[in-house]
Amino acid sequence: MFSFQVMGGKSVRAVIETSRPEIFARVRETYLAHQRGATINPDSYFLRFPDRPDARIIALPAALPADAAAGGTEGLAGIKWIGSFPGNIVQNIPRASAVLLLNDLETGYPFACLEAAQISAARTAASAVLGAEHLHGSREAAKVAVVGAGVISRNILEFFHALDWSFGEVTVYDTVEEYARRSAGHAGALGYRASTSGTLEEAVDGADLVVLATTAATPHILDPGALAPGQSVLNISLRDIGPELIAASHNVLDDIDHCLKAGTSPHLAVQKFGHRDFIDGTIAQLVLGELRLGRDRPRIFSPFGLGVLDLAVGREILRAGRESGQVQQVPDFFAEVERW
Template sequence: MFDFHVVGGAVLRTLIDDSRPDIVDTVRSAYLTHYDGDSVNPNSYFLRFPDKPDARIIALPAHLGGDYGVSGIKWIASYPRNIERNIPRASATLLLNDYETGYPFACLEASQISAARTAASAVLGALELAGGPTATRICLVGAGVIARNIAEFLAAQSWSVDSFVVHDRDVSYASSLTRRIGELGYRAEQEDSYERAAADADVVVFATTAPEPWVTRADAFAPGQTVLNISLRDLGPDVVAGAQNILDDVDHCLTANTSPHLAEQQLGNRDFIDGTLAQVLRGEITPARDRPRIFSPFGLGVLDLAVGQRLYQQAVDKGLAVSVPDFFGETQRWN
């Protein structure tokens, strides 16, 4: 009961590299467990700073039941200006708690976990909405850590893709991601123009740090295109209103001025929302052919718990977790 382990980012990266398909399956299972009501996933809490309006640290507490039986919290900082220093935008830790006693049993470096569960969610959404692991052209908008992870998860899922195109305002970032995609065995090119990059793409992935919509034309996407709205704030309300909208959780996604939240504010209703990815997984919703399909995952704490618990157990089993003896000062009420 009183064991406590720490799992660092280098270990987690190795474990993730070896288990991406399993992580996608874990995310699928966690979504369905959440949809079945066997979870507690409160709203995220945002810590903001008056002199750093673009920065925030977010607390994501959650509990996931079913086959998991774990509680915990992810504490993740998002500092977009970090990229100017060539360091990742996000840093995070994940604390896992035993459901029976409430005692924490592990602390994990969580930026790797967060990126992995985000990428797994994106790839799962693409698979379900596009109808299979095949695309003629995939456009990646934003060439950071999340986009790199999405490309790696697509490759791990053996997607058949004729070509990738990468767009980023920073040409050097686009070049780095294009090179990485080539290392994964795909043909890739970079494109300075977003419009040319997204044109004729089967799947368009937004993984930027944009604070507000910049893709605003109502006809920005064609019927049948799959749009992964991973960064949540690139698309204007008119774009969202004209599409089939699949979210990971309706109430969570309609907060914090996400693109769907802005659409709700403009339209005054939620009629434009078609449902959740779990409903697509269950066959309750069919991907549209007459409209663009937009998947907007807010990012649920239950996903961090599911993936974190899996990786923690792998680390312990392989002797890669660092034990912290006597972490708890008292383990009995009375001696």
Template sequence: MPDDKLGIPPFGVLPGAGVRRVLAGREKQVVELVEEAYQRHGEGATVNPPSYFLRFPDRPTGRIIALPASVGGRDAVDGLKWISSFPGNVEHGIPRASGVLILNDPRTGYPYACLEASLISAARTAASAVLAADRLTRGRGRPVRAGFFGTGLIARTIHAYFAATGWSFDQVGVHDLVRERAAGLAADLAASGQDAVVHERPEDLLRSCDLVVFATVAGTPHVTDPDLLAHHPLVLHVSLRDLAPEIIAGAANVVDDVDHCLRAGTSLDLAQQLTGGREFVDGTLYDVMTGAVTVRRDRPVIFSPFGLGVLDLAVGRFVHEAASRSGDLSVVPGFFS
């Protein structure tokens, strides 16, 4: 954040390597930052407009999303995450997601930093998932068999955050449409001492785990049989579009923000269209954190986070300050004329 003197702030750039150095080993701190951001959002101290989806008729699988947001109070920051998802990139050996995070000085409106965003986005997503898993399993015992449906960067980061915050699993199951990717994650987990198994059939993964993480690029629901969740697991529905609306309607649903989650063709949006209302949503994670909502135990518990821009800003501001102190931030002299 710029200093207290009002003026044109210096503009800094932080590439992915610098972001990675800041985040390494700070998983617990990132979870705390995300928890605080949810707290502020629940208290009305943020501005988080609907995300804007840029789609392309000639490239239907690709999209670029703009997430403007503002976090008020102490450590105030405004900004925008501009992040793309092009699944076809993976076939060419480059990551699916890429993006930048712009931080703005709330006093002058000037942008003062441009940070590589895919790692920040993965970190805040993982921290959100781990925080939700902790809050939603209190009083019922932590899961012992985890399953990851989708094995890309997000899945790997979520597992890393579980491990770094003290979670342990008797076994981790993995499934991916591309078996080599599932085998790669299983091998990496085994090398770290975690018992891991590749499930060829998705139904075997779902039935065998009491914690399921969906981290796919699915655009429409592909899990349609409610019996697959009859054992009432905790489901971290990070990718938002994997579950049939009938499954959503019959579950205990917790979201990060109701208005955000029930739009843009998510499984919850489809459930809203199916049922004609929002009664299937039990509440937000903030509601659970404050005790306003008690999670039901007689059905699957599904956490669906749309991914709020305020989380990116909270983590991004922290990354920027740490990089400034370490000297990793590259300041561009005279960026503003």
């Protein structure tokens, strides 16, 4: 009851390397639990800095009661504390850093702390690939366009590979050409035929599947014809697409109320047009077959990111880490274990 464990980033990454199908399953199950109202997922809380408006640290509290405990038999609560500092990339430092704290749901006592930038990236990637599968309708695509050559798109490519997706070609675009070359090289190492594009338009043109994973703070894809009818678009960075283009597309979100805030592309579209009519539904509804999307417009998946996903993935990684001896015990972490 009073044990406390720590799992560092290298151990977390090692577990992810061998557990991507299991993580994908946990994310899928947790989305379905969330859809049926079995999770507790309050609003995220944003700590912002007046002198650095693009930087933020976000708290994502959540709980998975026992009946929503995908991949486990007991409920748990917890919080992810994740910093997003886009200026880091100028120094070749990852934008995001995070920790995940897990709490026992019966006593409230925390029992584990995990390095969570890797967990966050993994659950984001699993969510993206789940969206791709159900928007696109298969695990095959002739051309995939990757826009934004960072940690998140790298993880998404790795999850595609782990889940046996087949691509005719992968083309990568980034405003920093060297990052695009490295990303294409990584895709090549995974066995995909990969290249870079000189412009975003060139990358997206003719792509069956578009992955948007940039650090953009405001929309820059504004041309009404920038995305093609029937094209499946993973709006992972959430702020690349202009409101007019959002309103002219099919839109699937992970949680509608969560996603319509913080200046996301769907949020901007609701603010501009004053309605939600362009939102078709949630990813869980798509998985359950309760939602059908036509091919007359682009199909866009915008996942805001749910704390319950971090809990489910964190528990899966902690379980595997315990089995492989990659979790450190912290003796006497709690100074008082009796009231008297």
